[in-house]
Amino acid sequence: MxxxxxxxxxxxxxxxxxGTCAGVALGLKKTSDYKIxxxxxxxxxxxxxxxxxxxxxxxxxxxxxxxxxxxILGWGAFPAIFVALLLQAILFHFGGxxxxxxxTFAMASPALVVYLIFGKSIRESQNKISVMTLxxxxxxxxxxxxxxxxxxxxxxxxxxxxxxxxxxxAAHIPLALIEGAATAFLITWLKKAAxxxxx
Amino acid sequence: MKKFxxxxxxxxxxxxxxxxxxxxxFITGLSIALKCSVIYLFCAAFIFPKGLAGIYKALxxxxxxxxxxxxxxxxxxxxxxxxxxxxxxxxxxxxxxxAQKNFAKLKSFTYITGSVLLQAAERSERMERAIKCRGGFAxxxxxxxxxxxxxxxxxFSGAESLLQIS
Numbered sequence: 001m002x003x004x005x006x007x008x009x010x011x012x013x014x015x016x017x018x019g020t021c022a023g024v025a026l027g028l029k030k031t032s033d034y035k036i037x038x039x040x041x042x043x044x045x046x047x048x049x050x051x052x053x054x055x056x057x058x059x060x061x062x063x064x065x066x067x068x069x070x071x072i073l074g075w076g077a078f079p080a081i082f083v084a085l086l087l088q089a090i091l092f093h094f095g096g097x098x099x100x101x102x103x104t105f106a107m108a109s110p111a112l113v114v115y116l117i118f119g120k121s122i123r124e125s126q127n128k129i130s131v132m133t134l135x136x137x138x139x140x141x142x143x144x145x146x147x148x149x150x151x152x153x154x155x156x157x158x159x160x161x162x163x164x165x166x167x168x169x170a171a172h173i174p175l176a177l178i179e180g181a182a183t184a185f186l187i188t189w190l191k192k193a194a195x196x197x198x199x
Numbered sequence: 200m201k202k203f204x205x206x207x208x209x210x211x212x213x214x215x216x217x218x219x220x221x222x223x224x225f226i227t228g229l230s231i232a233l234k235c236s237v238i239y240l241f242c243a244a245f246i247f248p249k250g251l252a253g254i255y256k257a258l259x260x261x262x263x264x265x266x267x268x269x270x271x272x273x274x275x276x277x278x279x280x281x282x283x284x285x286x287x288x289x290x291x292x293x294x295x296x297x298a299q300k301n302f303a304k305l306k307s308f309t310y311i312t313g314s315v316l317l318q319a320a321e322r323s324e325r326m327e328r329a330i331k332c333r334g335g336f337a338x339x340x341x342x343x344x345x346x347x348x349x350x351x352x353x354x355f356s357g358a359e360s361l362l363q364i365s
Contacts, residue, residue, distance in 0.1 A: 006235035040270050
């Protein structure tokens with residue numbers, strides 16, 4: 001889902017950075033001083049998990065864990081995703097530094113939206129099947145939303161990207177299903193093994 | 200470098216094939232790849248060799264909030280701390296169930312992620328206590344130079360927490 005450097009127009013880059021700065025500032029404000037340590041270590045775990053390739057069917061994919069980050073970290077997901085993408089750009093040269101704002105906005109805002117829509121109902125639900133269903137929808141929705149935002153950035157840069165955007169969205173549908181399943185397994189397991197973790 | 204060139208090639212091919220006019224698409228793809236290369240070379244020459252210490256100094260220069268700087272440093276440290284645990288868990292998964300495929304493998308992988316998350320949360324609580332005992336975030340990292348200002352307040356808040364613990 002990383003948008004490469006050099007594709008987006010200056011206006012979109014600035015818009016992405018403005019959205020990211022606002023999200024990161026709010027996220028940091030809502031995270032207490034010492035909770036930063038917890039946010040950092042959880043962000044590291046998600047970072048490591050997202051580097052592992054999981055073989056599914058004929059191909060293999062790496063999970064992004066956007067929805068679990070949102071559901072577990074809440075507002076802290078914005079700074080956590082920003083830092084994870086910054087480290088990916090510096091250590092592995094994925095994405096880039098100029099496009100970091102747009103990439104962070106495209107990945108962190110779905111995490112936040114998923115947290116705001118599904119967070120409370122997942123926390124309060126005692127039924128395993130409903131937790132699994134809600135988590136699956138949250139995971140799949142986060143990926144589709146992320147791809148849609150990335151597509152919107154491309155479309156606003158140049159209307160000729162339309163076919164590429166359709167291709168991008170189509171490629172993310174199987175990913176959304178896999179991500180939804182992974183989110184459902186993870187959240188159901190956490191709810192069973194450490195219910196206080198999601199509070 | 201190979202990965203970078205490959206990603207540029209993919210960008211050029213994708214844009215050429217999806218653009219309404221193929222020739223225009225090729226030129227657009229080429230210009231994007233060139234822009235990307237220039238930005239990458241700039242970063243490779245001036246930013247990446249600075250390492251973490253240099254990037255931290257740049258963040259200080261840009262007046263990035265203290266919490267964000269600490270988050271960056273701790274996340275990087277966390278990656279090195281948790282990498283070993285993650286790898287050993289993955290090796291044990293491979294040894295215990297080498298024939299696992301598709302969704303069974305995905306399920307096991309997410310459970311491993313969950314257990315590492317719990318270990319990370321536990322570790323973060325210990326780190327929080329250790330940081331409080333050492334005087335808060337003020338004396339947090341050797342990269343940071345001594346400065347008068349906000350961090351002194353944090354030293355005092357750390358000392359206060361230490362008194363509360365004792």
